[in-house]
Amino acid sequence: xxxxxxxxxxxxxxxxxxxxxxxxxxxxxxxxxxxxxxxxxxxxxxxxxxxxxxxxxxxxxxxxxxxxxxxxxxxxxxxxxxxxxxxxxxxxxxxxxxxxxxxxxxxxxxxxxxxxxxxxxxxxxxxxxxxxxxxxxxxxxxxxxxxxxxxxxxxxxxxxxxxxxxxxxxxxxxxxxxxxxxxxxxxxxxxxxxxxxxxxxxxxxxxxxxxxxxxxxxxxxxxxxxxxxxxxxxxx
Numbered sequence: 001x002x003x004x005x006x007x008x009x010x011x012x013x014x015x016x017x018x019x020x021x022x023x024x025x026x027x028x029x030x031x032x033x034x035x036x037x038x039x040x041x042x043x044x045x046x047x048x049x050x051x052x053x054x055x056x057x058x059x060x061x062x063x064x065x066x067x068x069x070x071x072x073x074x075x076x077x078x079x080x081x082x083x084x085x086x087x088x089x090x091x092x093x094x095x096x097x098x099x100x101x102x103x104x105x106x107x108x109x110x111x112x113x114x115x116x117x118x119x120x121x122x123x124x125x126x127x128x129x130x131x132x133x134x135x136x137x138x139x140x141x142x143x144x145x146x147x148x149x150x151x152x153x154x155x156x157x158x159x160x161x162x163x164x165x166x167x168x169x170x171x172x173x174x175x176x177x178x179x180x181x182x183x184x185x186x187x188x189x190x191x192x193x194x195x196x197x198x199x200x201x202x203x204x205x206x207x208x209x210x211x212x213x214x215x216x217x218x219x220x221x222x223x224x225x226x227x228x229x230x231x232x233x234x235x236x
Contacts, residue, residue, distance in 0.1 A: 006211045008195055009182040012136065015199055019206040026210060027150060030217045037157030041099050047166070048092040049111035051118045058082045058138070061131040074188045081138065091166040098162035104221070114212035121204040129197035132189060135202030139181040146170055148199050
C-alpha cells in the first residue's frame with residue numbers, strides 16, 4: 001500500500017512542533033504563576049505593535065508578487081486578508097482602554113526589541129527570501145486561535161470581559177482563516193525554495209513571539225522602555 005506524502009502544511013506543523021511546545025509551556029507557566037493577569041496590559045501593548053504592522057507586511061509582499069503570473073493566487077489572498085485584518089489594532093486599543101489606559105499613551109510607546117524582531121524578521125523573509133513565504137508567518141499567527149481556557153483564566157483573575165475582545169474575536173475568526181491558510185500553503189507555493197522560505201518565516205515568527213512573551217512575563221520590560229524625547233531635546 002502506498003502511503004501518501006504529507007501535505008506541506010502538515011510538514012510545516014512538524015517543523016514548528018518544538019516552538020509550539022515552547023509556546024504552550026510559556027503560557028502554562030504564566031497561568032500557573034499568576035503573572036499573566038499582572039502583565040496582561042503589557043502583553044496587549046506588544047500585541048498592538050505587531051498587529052499594527054501586519055497589514056503593511058502583507059501589502060509589501062503583495063506589491064512584490066503583483067507582476068508574477070505564478071503567484072496571482074497568493075497576491076489575491078494577501079489583498080483579501082489585508083482587507084479582513086485592517087484596523088484590528090484598534091481592537092487591542094479598545095481592550096487597553098477597558099483596563100484604564102489612554103490610547104494616546106499607547107500610541108507613543110516604543111515596542112520591545114523582541115517585538116520589533118517579530119516584524120523585522122518577516123521583512124527579511126519578504127525582501128531577501130521570497131514574498132510568498134509570508135504565508136508561513138500568517139499561518140503561524142492564525143492557526144492556533146486563542147484558547148477559551150486562557151481567556152477564561154484571565155476573567156477568573158479579574159480581567160474584565162471588555163478587555164479580552166481582541167482575543168475572543170480572533171478566536172472566532174481564526175478557525176476559518178486556518179483552513180484557508182492550510183489550503184494556500186498546500187497549493188500556492190511552487191518550488192522547494194519557496195517552501196523552505198515559508199518554513200523560515202513561520203519558525204522565525206514563532207520563536208520571536210516566544211521571546212517576546214518571555215520578556216513580558218518576566219516583567220523586566222518595566223525598566224527597559226526609553227523615555228520619549230521632546231522635540232527640543234531630540235534636536236539639541
